[in-house]
Amino acid sequence: MTSSPPASRATAGAPAANGRLEWVDAVRGYSVVAVVLAHVVLWDLLGPGAATAPAGESVWGRVYAVLGSARMPVLLAVSGLVVARRVRLGWRPGGLTLRVARNYYLYVVWLLLYAVFYAVVRDPSLPHRVDGVADVLRQLVVPGTTLWYVFALAVYIAVLGLLHRVPAWAVLSGLVALCLAAHVLTSSDQVWAKVPELFLFFAVGVYGAGPLRRLGERASWGLALVAAALAVAVTASGRVAQGVELAEAVVFVARCLAFLVLAVLVVVLAVRWDPLRRLGLLLGRQTLPIYVLHPLWIAVLLAYAGGPAREVTATAVGSLLYPPVVTALVVVLCLAVHAAARRAHGLVPAFAMPHGWEERLGAVDERAPVRPARVESGRGA
Numbered sequence: 001m002t003s004s005p006p007a008s009r010a011t012a013g014a015p016a017a018n019g020r021l022e023w024v025d026a027v028r029g030y031s032v033v034a035v036v037l038a039h040v041v042l043w044d045l046l047g048p049g050a051a052t053a054p055a056g057e058s059v060w061g062r063v064y065a066v067l068g069s070a071r072m073p074v075l076l077a078v079s080g081l082v083v084a085r086r087v088r089l090g091w092r093p094g095g096l097t098l099r100v101a102r103n104y105y106l107y108v109v110w111l112l113l114y115a116v117f118y119a120v121v122r123d124p125s126l127p128h129r130v131d132g133v134a135d136v137l138r139q140l141v142v143p144g145t146t147l148w149y150v151f152a153l154a155v156y157i158a159v160l161g162l163l164h165r166v167p168a169w170a171v172l173s174g175l176v177a178l179c180l181a182a183h184v185l186t187s188s189d190q191v192w193a194k195v196p197e198l199f200l201f202f203a204v205g206v207y208g209a210g211p212l213r214r215l216g217e218r219a220s221w222g223l224a225l226v227a228a229a230l231a232v233a234v235t236a237s238g239r240v241a242q243g244v245e246l247a248e249a250v251v252f253v254a255r256c257l258a259f260l261v262l263a264v265l266v267v268v269l270a271v272r273w274d275p276l277r278r279l280g281l282l283l284g285r286q287t288l289p290i291y292v293l294h295p296l297w298i299a300v301l302l303a304y305a306g307g308p309a310r311e312v313t314a315t316a317v318g319s320l321l322y323p324p325v326v327t328a329l330v331v332v333l334c335l336a337v338h339a340a341a342r343r344a345h346g347l348v349p350a351f352a353m354p355h356g357w358e359e360r361l362g363a364v365d366e367r368a369p370v371r372p373a374r375v376e377s378g379r380g381a
Contacts, residue, residue: 026280031075056319073256080205103154183249219268289338
């Protein structure tokens with residue numbers, strides 16, 4: 001990458017080479033790192049049998065609670081923003097056949113790779129295992145691992161593409177109801193339930209693409225402080241709602257939306273510093289390998305280095321430093337695998353659909369006449 005001038009408001013908001021605003025890629029990049037960090041904390045530091053020092057358990061327990069309100073809603077909203085214009089054009093004019101097929105293809109490929117991995121790494125205590133043919137067949141339609149996000153992208157694009165003529169307020173209202181129902185009627189260990197529960201936030205990215213871009217353009221530290229205060233207030237309101245399931249669900253939606261606004265503002269402001277901008281762009285343009293590979297690297301760590309790791313996290317300093325250090329290591333390993341696959345011309349089939357398949361699927365939509373739709377214009381869609 002060529003050298004850049006000192007980061008500024010204009011730099012952070014400039015279009016990237018692919019036409020998207022740079023902060024959009026940065027938000028996506030830092031969101032996927034937050035996903036990795038959350039899983040390191042949940043599965044390793046605070047996992048079953050962990051003898052973590054009280055200092056680390058207290059600090060990272062609170063951090064995990066915040067990440068729970070931010071990481072996936074933010075990642076989904078930005079994913080929706082990226083495809084907003086195409087989705088609102090409708091199925092064929094937006095070229096959605098290819099996009100839906102591409103996401104489901106990647107889901108199936110990685111589901112099979114997870115099955116192979118867990119056939120070798122047989123520790124039954126590892127989270128989000130895929131065990132045997134029957135489990136693979138079930139998860140083709142009912143996801144049970146972190147791959148639910150890849151599965152959900154295919155579902156969300158398909159459904160919103162079919163509903164492109166339905167008013168945005170009607171779609172969003174229905175998805176609020178779906179989110180509340182899923183939150184009340186399902187439990188946190190039902191991974192598939194995240195697909196209906198979090199659909200709302202992808203749709204917020206699609207239908208709220210314009211407001212989100214304007215939020216990024218007008219970001220200031222004063223606005224970020226207001227957003228932070230709002231996020232704290234909404235989180236605190238959860239105490240009032242405690243014990244009433246529907247009220248807790250309403251607070252969950254409000255909290256996720258508040259943290260979405262806060263996350264966008266913080267990242268937009270942070271990437272005005274050029275090193276953070278460069279790092280955010282690097283991560284944001286390689287979210288797929290980080291997302292799909294990080295559970296496997298964490299599983300390797302748990303299976304083969306769990307003992308030494310427990311000794312580190314049993315100390316106060318070790319328990320505080322362990323999550324960010326391991327997160328950084330896992331992210332680097334994911335990117336290294338992706339880079340090695342690229343150098344070996346092996347991105348297909350694990351990270352990309354075969355070119356011939358893409359051409360044929362793209363041609364399905366190209367045959368349809370493009371009818372203009374009322375879509376809010378803007379970069380990055």
